[in-house]
Amino acid sequence: MGKHASSGKYAIVGLGVVAGPQPDRSERMIAAEAARLAIADAGLTRADIGGAIDLRRTGGGGDRASYSDAFTRVLGIKNNFYFTCGRGGALAGLGMAATMSYLDRGIADYVVLMGAVTDWSQSQETRKKGFRGMAHAEKRGYWGKPLGDSRAVSHHSWMAARHMAVYGTTSAQLGAISVAERQWACMNPEAKMYGRPITVEDHQNSPLVAEPYHLLDMSQVSDGGIAFILTTADRAKDCAKPPVYVLGQGFGEVSADLWWEKKNFTHMAVEPAKKQAFGQADITLDDVDCAQLYDCFTAEVLFQLEDYGWCKKGEGGAFVADGNMAPGGSIPVNTGGGLLSCYHLGDLTGLAESVRQLRGEAGERQIEDCDIVLTTGHGGELVSPGMCSIHTCTLLGRHA
Amino acid sequence: MNINPQSYTVDLDWKKPYPSIDHDNEAFWDGLKEHKLLVWKCKQCGAVYWPKAYCQNHDNEPFAANCEWTEASGRGKIFAFNIHHWAFHPGFKEEVPYVYALIELDEGPLISSQLVGGDLPTDIHTVGQTVEIVYEDHPAQGFTLPKFRVVRE
Numbered sequence: 001m002g003k004h005a006s007s008g009k010y011a012i013v014g015l016g017v018v019a020g021p022q023p024d025r026s027e028r029m030i031a032a033e034a035a036r037l038a039i040a041d042a043g044l045t046r047a048d049i050g051g052a053i054d055l056r057r058t059g060g061g062g063d064r065a066s067y068s069d070a071f072t073r074v075l076g077i078k079n080n081f082y083f084t085c086g087r088g089g090a091l092a093g094l095g096m097a098a099t100m101s102y103l104d105r106g107i108a109d110y111v112v113l114m115g116a117v118t119d120w121s122q123s124q125e126t127r128k129k130g131f132r133g134m135a136h137a138e139k140r141g142y143w144g145k146p147l148g149d150s151r152a153v154s155h156h157s158w159m160a161a162r163h164m165a166v167y168g169t170t171s172a173q174l175g176a177i178s179v180a181e182r183q184w185a186c187m188n189p190e191a192k193m194y195g196r197p198i199t200v201e202d203h204q205n206s207p208l209v210a211e212p213y214h215l216l217d218m219s220q221v222s223d224g225g226i227a228f229i230l231t232t233a234d235r236a237k238d239c240a241k242p243p244v245y246v247l248g249q250g251f252g253e254v255s256a257d258l259w260w261e262k263k264n265f266t267h268m269a270v271e272p273a274k275k276q277a278f279g280q281a282d283i284t285l286d287d288v289d290c291a292q293l294y295d296c297f298t299a300e301v302l303f304q305l306e307d308y309g310w311c312k313k314g315e316g317g318a319f320v321a322d323g324n325m326a327p328g329g330s331i332p333v334n335t336g337g338g339l340l341s342c343y344h345l346g347d348l349t350g351l352a353e354s355v356r357q358l359r360g361e362a363g364e365r366q367i368e369d370c371d372i373v374l375t376t377g378h379g380g381e382l383v384s385p386g387m388c389s390i391h392t393c394t395l396l397g398r399h400a
Numbered sequence: 401m402n403i404n405p406q407s408y409t410v411d412l413d414w415k416k417p418y419p420s421i422d423h424d425n426e427a428f429w430d431g432l433k434e435h436k437l438l439v440w441k442c443k444q445c446g447a448v449y450w451p452k453a454y455c456q457n458h459d460n461e462p463f464a465a466n467c468e469w470t471e472a473s474g475r476g477k478i479f480a481f482n483i484h485h486w487a488f489h490p491g492f493k494e495e496v497p498y499v500y501a502l503i504e505l506d507e508g509p510l511i512s513s514q515l516v517g518g519d520l521p522t523d524i525h526t527v528g529q530t531v532e533i534v535y536e537d538h539p540a541q542g543f544t545l546p547k548f549r550v551v552r553e
Contacts, residue, residue: 143420144421145416147514150414150488168525207485209485
């Protein structure tokens with residue numbers, strides 16, 4: 001077969017991160033700052049940027065910003081295009097796919113992709129009104145709202161529950177995922193939970209939120225912004241930092257599965273996405289040095305470990321309990337702490353970590369000889385029982 | 401709350417989120433008010449859907465011509481469930497802990513709702529319990545909510 005013609009043809013050359021609570025900044029100011037940092041990181045100027053994509057959640061967390069107040073205007077980018085892109089937590093994967101088309105046709109030489117959220121700040125406001133969680137989750141529009149389906153955890157926890165019922169997976173095994181990610185976070189000074197290690201016992205003792213999920217099965221609620229600069233491989237060589245090449249990308253949807261086939265409650269749409277991405281890159285799972293798997297809740301990590309084939313379906317619980325995804329394990333997963341322990345900026349969290357690992361910028365948690373990283377995203381419309389129907393798989397490499 | 405009848409009336413101020421009733425599901429919500437659980441059935445092959453969709457088994461156009469709302473048995477089995485210990489919305493404060501279940505209707509489709517009454521499941525690893533619909537009428541609000549209770553077999 002060999003590599004697809006597109007493999008290694010595009011690269012991430014800039015990364016900008018604004019992390020931690022931003023109570024005094026609007027979403028668009030966070031966005032503009034992340035973009036500014038990414039442009040500087042690439043050794044470029046605002047004038048070089050030809051297009052911008054605003055990575056924005058849809059469904060449960062979407063359509064809450066004023067699109068006309070684009071961060072590009074704030075920052076003074078004279079871009080040829082600007083649009084919003086995303087689906088639940090599948091943001092960067094989709095945005096990158098679109099970007100490559102613009103680069104390919106010379107519509108822009110450098111494109112900035114940016115995602116910003118103020119979920120943490122919003123949660124502080126909603127708490128004053130007696131609600132838990134983010135204000136935008138209060139909007140109408142999905143089935144179970146009057147029936148007690150209040151938050152993402154209301155239906156995501158079924159996926160864990162179903163896996164537990166079908167395969168005998170235990171809450172303590174899910175806890176091992178939380179513990180492993182916290183171990184990674186404790187090596188990442190940027191992580192929310194840096195310096196706060198936990199044990200499986202801590203996980204078991206954390207409050208039950210929507211059983212089987214404890215508080216420590218759930219991802220962070222965060223403020224922040226992450227921006228990337230993408231360009232073509234030939235231009236990438238002249239940028240300030242080592243290029244991170246896009247080796248392959250794949251996508252899968254199980255929206256029909258989850259409504260009608262009832263299969264997706266113990267798996268993600270990995271199969272088609274994996275086939276496409278690994279086919280383009282012409283590599284196998286053994287070539288992957290570490291993985292940044294979308295982890296809005298613990299069970300999603302378990303599903304993906306099984307779906308990609310690091311272990312068999314149903315054996316994910318034992319696999320994680322054996323420490324396979326933790327530091328020193330057979331497949332390091334979510335090496336920056338992930339959404340569970342670092343911060344929640346959709347799949348941008350994992351993508352930022354992938355870039356750092358491939359550049360050798362990951363400090364204490366750096367994976368030795370890290371050549372290839374797998375990053376995933378997923379998202380849906382939060383219309384229970386359907387959720388997380390899309391899965392994105394992005395393979396990045398140190399070498400084209 | 402121990403609920404025995406097939407339906408009960410709650411005529412208080414509504415403090416929870418309202419149901420989203422639109423063109424696609426208006427008939428479904430009207431059915432609930434008459435204490436009927438409607439599902440969307442293909443007249444050609446008998447496949448049953450909820451919510452409304454094109455039949456997945458064959459091309460069917462125009463959209464509405466091949467399918468119709470039909471009354472379901474109102475019975476099903478628990479496919480997965482969770483127990484909400486936190487009330488994210490203040491309207492649920494007095495109900496926690498409550499069981500929110502994914503139910504596989506006897507006709508096939510999945511539907512989700514809160515379980516009410518006694519015999520509520522507690523072990524997440526145990527699924528497949530038989531449930532049946534309980535109609536929670538809210539006449540002052542003009543809608544009926546479909547809830548489910550565990551049936552002792």
